[in-house]
């Protein structure tokens with residue numbers, strides 16, 4: 034008996050060679066096979082009157098054989114042509130080397146031919162069916178079976194040689210006959226949402242009887258997928274809520290308060306609310322798992338600093354992790370002075386420390402001579418030993434998914450609190466899919482008195498003028514970014530690359546101004562050196578790809594030019610734009626675009642009017658779909674196999690509601706967790722041992 038984990042080799046007809054071909058497309062087990070959903074379907078051929086046929090149709094005609102001819106084209110190539118006629122007209126059918134068919138074709142016999150119509154070569158609009166998919170005489174016993182086969186919808190899969198659709202289809206068919214799939218969704222849920230039992234749904238997604246059934250199968254499987262993921266996320270959340278293994282930061286010390294009172298401004302309403310949420314989480318004896326999302330400059334870092342101080346005043350250590358060295362440095366520079374004046378001992382942990390410095394830093398962390406540790410994510414991975422780690426704050430969580438959180442949890446006896454900060458606004462529904470296990474605070478409001486970044490959209494013909502303007506601003510003491518979509522020029526695309534633009538500007542209009550080049554293909558150190566030079570004002574004009582996207586803060590840089598803006602998503606453009614407008618100088622973002630359609634220009638036009646990252650994210654999602662939305666960033670989202678975060682938003686909300694109900698009723702999810710661990714190994718493999 035097959036089960037979902039059985040090896041694909043256990044299927045009849047699949048030997049080592051075919052198995053290897055299956056492996057190449059990621060199919061190792063029976064389960065993998067079943068979730069290799071068809072990429073599309075071939076419609077079953079529809080029986081048609083010959084006179085009504087049009088070119089390029091998949092059809093089936095039934096009529097009498099007329100006029101059989103055979104012609105020799107080359108030594109071993111025979112072309113067989115015959116006509117089929119019904120009451121309405123006749124059509125030619127042609128194929129090569131079919132002696133068997135030729136013997137079968139006797140004029141006057143009723144025959145069925147299935148295939149695709151096309152115009153006959155050199156004919157005056159006459160149609161022909163070339164290389165028919167099937168021909169059989171209607172008087173044969175098997176005719177009905179054959180008819181049914183040709184009128185059936187056929188799945189078409191992503192394959193690699195030497196696999197054929199036929200081999201794949203019969204592997205799926207055999208599997209379906211041999212496995213019994215247990216329902217994931219209860220009868221009640223199935224009834225409530227008009228869904229199919231699992232076995233039926235899986236059968237019907239591969240071999241639907243008609244389009245309606247195919248739709249219902251897709252809906253069922255999408256619901257099931259979203260439901261499973263939600264169960265997993267909510268299960269983790271619940272485990273986390275129930276555990277008493279968190280630290281209650283219940284002492285009301287003076288550090289956070291003093292820091293707050295010393296700020297030259299008061300917190301915005303959103304900041305205050307978020308701080309209350311953080312304080313409440315930290316005070317409880319369950320571990321905090323909170324995500325704070327807010328646009329660049331909305332004041333998240335201030336809250337992170339307060340949270341770190343709260344940990345310290347309770348006798349614990351706090352760690353702040355940033356995705357890059359430079360960002361870590363920025364945080365350190367921003368906090369060092371005020372923390373030190375409070376008597377808080379700070380340590381900076383970075384890959385750049387000499388072995389001796391590093392050893393010393395680690396020993397201070399291990400002996401609790403350091404209260405707050407700031408550094409890159411590597412500092413968590415490398416696993417220096419903390420004397421008493423109470424809080425981890427991570428900046429830009431995309432690289433800090435469920436996995437790492439799980440790893441953190443396995444490290445300490447009492448679970449540290451985790452605060453995740455992100456400047457990537459994510460639409461709410463998507464938030465649920467990705468971070469359904471976190472509590473979320475949103476800061477929408479920007480601190481008062483910050484002028485918006487003036488954003489312009491210009492066509493290519495203004496480029497020279499734009500760079501003259503940039504030059505003037507640099508001569509007045511400013512700095513500028515130029516962002517390009519590609520690193521190097523590719524033959525196929527007529528797009529200037531970062532390298533090309535850098536060469537052009539440095540050799541031309543900016544020959545007397547220090548320029549820098551920054552892109553992802555450069556080594557880590559090389560990148561850091563360029564960034565530091567820009568940071569220090571030694572480089573005035575920085576030509577870069579999107580590597581500057583995250584968190585970089587150079588207040589003196591007040592101009593950004595984005596080349597080929599049409600190549601970026603709105604959210605990404607917004608992230609890029611967030612690099613300027615961080616100082617007191619007024620800032621400009623100039624997008625150069627040559628979009629082909631009005632629509633594409635209208636999309637960019639949006640940028641010039643809207644400064645709110647959430648609104649842009651929603652719009653981006655609406656216009657480009659989740660695929661494009663996500664491709665640009667890294668995140669902990671499981672690969673959805675069939676559901677579509679955007680199109681299935683309604684389903685997602687329903688699936689989440691049902692999952693919540695399940696969890697609330699205290700179901701143990703025994704039937705779900707192992708499945709989840711198998712299906713989304715990367716994200717959920719660890720839930721079984723929590």
Ligand code: ADP
Nearest residue numbers: 298299300301328329330331332333334335480
């Ligand atoms: P984020 O981390 O969200 O990008 P920061 O915390 O770095 O934002 O804040 C950006 C800038 O705004 C900093 O210079 C900070 O001092 C300032 N700031 C933060 N909160 C406020 C506020 N409520 N009022 C005025 N300025 C603020």
Ligand code: MG
Nearest residue numbers: 280314315317
């Ligand atoms: Mg706590």
